[in-house]
Amino acid sequence: MSKARLIITAVTVQGLSQAEAARTYGVSKGWVSKLIARWRVEGEAAFEPHSRRPRTTPGALPAETVELILELRKQLTARGLDAGAHTIAWHLQHHHDRVVSPATIWRTLKRAGLIEPEPKKRPRSSYMRFQAALPNQCWQSDFTHYRLADGTNAEILTWLDDCTRYAISVTAHAAVTTPIVVATFRASTEKHGTPASTLTDNGMVFTVRHSGFGRRGGRNAFETELRDRNIVQKNGSPSHPQTQGKVERFQQTMKNWLRAHDPQPRSLEELQQLLDQFAEEYNERRPHRALPHHSTPAARYFALPKATPTAGARDADNHTRVRHDRVDTTGCITLRVAGKMHHIGISRTHSGTHVLVLVNDLEVTVINAATGEVLRELTIDTRRDYQPTGRPKGPQKRQKPPNP
Template sequence: MSSKARLVITAVVVEKRPVAQVAREYGVSRSWVYELLARYRAEGDGAFRARSRRPKTSPRATPPETIEMVLELRKRLAGQGLDAGPDTIVWHLAHHQGVAISRATVHRILARHSQVVPTPAKRPKSSYLRFEATYPNECWQSDFTHHRLAGGAHVEIITWLDDHSRYALGVTAHHRVTAGIVAATFATAAAAHGFPASTLTDNGMVYTVRLASRRGGRTALEHELARRGITQKNSRPSHPTTCGKVERFQQTLKNWLRAQPHPPATIVELQALLHRFVETYNHQRPHRALAHRATPATAYTARPKAAPGADRTTDTHHRVRTDKIDKSGTVTLRVAGRLRHIGIGRPHSGTHVLLLTQDRHVRVIDAATGELLRELEIDLTRDYQPRHPPTPK
């Protein structure tokens, strides 16, 4: 357009040709020619530079106060280690400020103020095989992760998460997560929220022994799930995305812990922070994976809860183990995650035996003669199994 403008000005100013003739020859309006002449007389060669077509006023532009709220909310959420994406900002503005704004507008505001960090292209979400439980308590996921205290000590945090609602059922810190702690935290969560229909975990030894090189007794969790008719599911080895919901929860938790101004120095201080996070996560923070950006607490209470119902009467645990009776006349066997000491008698000290186990039912047989030395049902309330139960007083 600047070349045509020069031709028009040259034709009128230098060649002294009529405006009407020049306008007709170059296919422009006479008003534009007069406007160009006035601009040329006022600015000289500056009249040939390209002009912005942006309107002088934008009645539908986002108000400056809304832009300030978007940027302030972004800074505050990111500073707390929480999700600060456009969807979350839209939810907070609608629920707490009464401001209706689109996700695209929020994204443009963030990009204009250099609040968006470009990332490489990721795998499209449509390529993932996504699953979700239909009802609360239909499936619980669990996993534990490591965390370092301010003094450098390492602790572990175990989580129980509802698959349907992402509701955090229990998040506790321990010096080391053991099979007993797994069973205890599961019982605590079940006492508060009811027992689930199934569980989903990885293949860690604290959860299951099905992949152990030496097949031992069931863990305390495995025994409890079988006793209550709860289906136990485990991910395939080297497939952490199967338990992706609890893995993503742990990432959110770690981001939040790193954002705290005063890192915890003791496990008690860490547990207090975990309680704060769970309260915020369950009741205040919108979850992007839930419909209408609901909070996990809202989704957890919106539908009736599932309950255990699997028939696991035929799901028995068989094993054969060789051992030798010790000097005190006992042999040791792990049942329901704890060592049980079975009394056989001092006269059999040093005898090699076979232990034939089916869940709690145990038969102790002399490996050399085949003689049945003892047959019993393990009493789970005690570690020592006496030959003759004490007479009740």
């Protein structure tokens, strides 16, 4: 039996006064009075518990605002863009002059069955965030795979500003190689200036320090490019993609946007056209939750002063190595510099000789391993493959004696 039924029965049947019933059952006299008044109006229905919901909700969202929230969610999702509560709040404020809190939007979406709570999801506040203070202080780069409509594999290379999330360059390729990395990097610096540092994973297109060649002290073309420009090169720990989390998250957003388009691209040219459209949408019109006031990456990138490389930052960063080699039948040895093979002329007379090659960046000394004789010293000319000895080819002609 409910307590309401018990109190009403005690007053109407047992004959207790309202004050006595209140003292007996430990409730207020006012509540007993309300129960009796309700019983006189509703009869048996007064014994059932009543809803405590207020009769009016002055703070509730207008119906048209609720419909607008649901419509924005539908439109953003269909376009492959982020459609969370913070993004919808930004669009409401900037495009519809309505200020609604993200929490209210989230509850509206939940009531509509459009999102499911994730109680086990790690809160954003628990992450340690590392972010450059100025544009061009650090560029992140990575490439990801994408399948074209005909099943052909493609790869998308991204350069992203760490501070502002501005997409510096997004390009499509059949396969990303070190020369492509260098070419896109140079094109990006011509347009946006030179960054102070770069951050990538340990892929061979970015660094060879974990390869056999890298352990012997060599650099690939991209590493050499950064060294020559005084740009600090940073690489994440192996098997730890969280270090490049910003560019990884960018690629996730990019792929969601690409998959939302129908038909899918059938060629690299069509894929590049879509990437150009996405970069414009991402940089110019899409609010970014990680930026102050949820501004767009372009607004943030062009509003702040740009960082530049520090002069002399890598002056002491020389790659030294010692190689064991053997002079071939043509009188040459080979040496890879900045990812390119160079042939160093020694002499045919030393064919088959075992040598030690001492390398300090472009300065090279070749020593006879058996005798210690210095066979050649030179500075590598990176513009040419063969490094000539400087001696004339073939036997020298005998000089004729002067006429008496």
